[in-house]
Amino acid sequence: MHLTPDEMIFWQLGFIKLNATIVFTWGLMLLLAVGSKLITGRLSTGLNPSRGQIILEILVTGIEQQIKEVGLNQPKKYLGFLGTLFLFVAVASLCTLIPGYEPPTGSLSTTTALALCVFVAVPTFGIKEQGFGGYLKSYAEPTIIMLPFNIISEASRTLALAVRLFGNMMSGAMIIAILLTITPFLFPIIMTALGLLTGMVQAYIFSILAAVYIAAATHPRKPQAVLKT
Amino acid sequence: MDSMTIIAVASIIIAGITTSFGCMGPALAEGRAVATALTSLAQQPDASSTITRTLFVGLAMIESTAIYCFVVSMILIFANPFWNHAIAKATGK
Numbered sequence: 001m002h003l004t005p006d007e008m009i010f011w012q013l014g015f016i017k018l019n020a021t022i023v024f025t026w027g028l029m030l031l032l033a034v035g036s037k038l039i040t041g042r043l044s045t046g047l048n049p050s051r052g053q054i055i056l057e058i059l060v061t062g063i064e065q066q067i068k069e070v071g072l073n074q075p076k077k078y079l080g081f082l083g084t085l086f087l088f089v090a091v092a093s094l095c096t097l098i099p100g101y102e103p104p105t106g107s108l109s110t111t112t113a114l115a116l117c118v119f120v121a122v123p124t125f126g127i128k129e130q131g132f133g134g135y136l137k138s139y140a141e142p143t144i145i146m147l148p149f150n151i152i153s154e155a156s157r158t159l160a161l162a163v164r165l166f167g168n169m170m171s172g173a174m175i176i177a178i179l180l181t182i183t184p185f186l187f188p189i190i191m192t193a194l195g196l197l198t199g200m201v202q203a204y205i206f207s208i209l210a211a212v213y214i215a216a217a218t219h220p221r222k223p224q225a226v227l228k229t
Numbered sequence: 230m231d232s233m234t235i236i237a238v239a240s241i242i243i244a245g246i247t248t249s250f251g252c253m254g255p256a257l258a259e260g261r262a263v264a265t266a267l268t269s270l271a272q273q274p275d276a277s278s279t280i281t282r283t284l285f286v287g288l289a290m291i292e293s294t295a296i297y298c299f300v301v302s303m304i305l306i307f308a309n310p311f312w313n314h315a316i317a318k319a320t321g322k
Contacts, residue, residue: 003307069282160293167296170303205289208282 003170005102006109021107028092028104059087063207070208071215078214081121085114086207089165093199096172096192103199106169108162115162118210119154126217135217161209168202233315240312244305251298258291 002008005020012018039052049057063083067075092103104110126135139150172195179188230238266284270277 003303066282069279163300164289164293164296167293167300171296171299174303201285201289205286208286209289212286 003174004107005104006107008102020102021104021110024092024102025104025110028088028095031095032087032091059083066208067211070211071219072211078125078211081117082207082211082214085117085210086203089114089203089206090200093169093196093203096195096199102173103169105165106173108166111162111166111169114165114206115158118161118213119158121210122154122213122217125214129218138217157209157213161206165202165206168198172198233312233319236309236311236315240305240309244302247298247305248302251295251302255291255295259288262287262291 005024008020010018010020010023036056039050039056042050043053044050060079060083063086064075064079067078067082072078089105092105095101096103105114123135126138129135130138140147141150172191176188176191176195179191262284266280270280273280
């Protein structure tokens with residue numbers, strides 16, 4: 001019983017292994033890049049855009065609105081990063097409909113890599129917004145005693161992101177594998193549908209949590225004056 | 230009992246207990262969270278999108294503790310390092 005797609009190795013040369021995780025990740029990257037290139041190659045501002053363009057517009061404006069609701073006032077700056085996180089995890093989960101496919105997010109390596117991206121992105125956006133000194137000072141909020149706890153919370157948030165996504169994806173794949181040996185036809189279909197639902201929810205949660213962490217790191221320190229007339 | 234038996238028995242029992250606690254605790258907590266969310270939805274239906282989104286984020290945070298318990302159980306059953314070490318010692322000698 002294999003836990004992760006890491007264990008299915010296609011090709012090996014010394015210690016360089018081409019396992020199922022890497023192959024499926026490349027396949028997803030190809031799918032996302034080629035698909036969006038095909039759709040955005042023929043953009044039109046007229047009254048009859050193509051169906052793909054409408055789908056992409058719904059996606060992009062939806063993600064933008066969610067980012068704005070979290071509290072980031074200029075969503076276009078963060079749309080690339082957060083949108084890519086959401087789309088990658090969502091499409092990785094959606095493709096389980098294809099037979100023989102295992103989601104690469106079911107491997108702890110992939111989810112740790114995504115969580116590390118968020119771990120690096122939060123200080124990057126924070127320093128871009130507030131400057132180096134301003135961002136470092138935020139670690140000493142509200143008092144200097146909180147400094148070690150703030151640092152620990154950064155690390156544990158990253159770990160929690162990785163393990164949450166990994167656990168959800170792995171449990172979905174494992175339950176389907178176990179059920180296939182017990183009741184071959186009907187029940188695994190229901191569990192696949194449930195796995196799709198949790199995959200979408202986890203994609204949303206991952207990107208919303210990343211947005212919340214970025215918002216916490218970039219919100220302005222000085223309260224802005226509100227004019228009441 | 231030799232060490233292999235002790236490792237096996239301890240792993241199996243603790244895996245079961247881990248999963249059971251990991252299912253009970255978050256289930257109670259999520260039930261309370263959903264109940265409070267429904268109450269506040271009934272009181273202010275026009276804030277429903279904010280309440281729903283916050284509910285989902287909160288549920289995911291609660292669910293993650295259940296996932297930690299599940300991952301530990303899976304490690305104990307399928308990727309147990311103590312068991313592998315004991316097996317290696319038993320077949321190696």
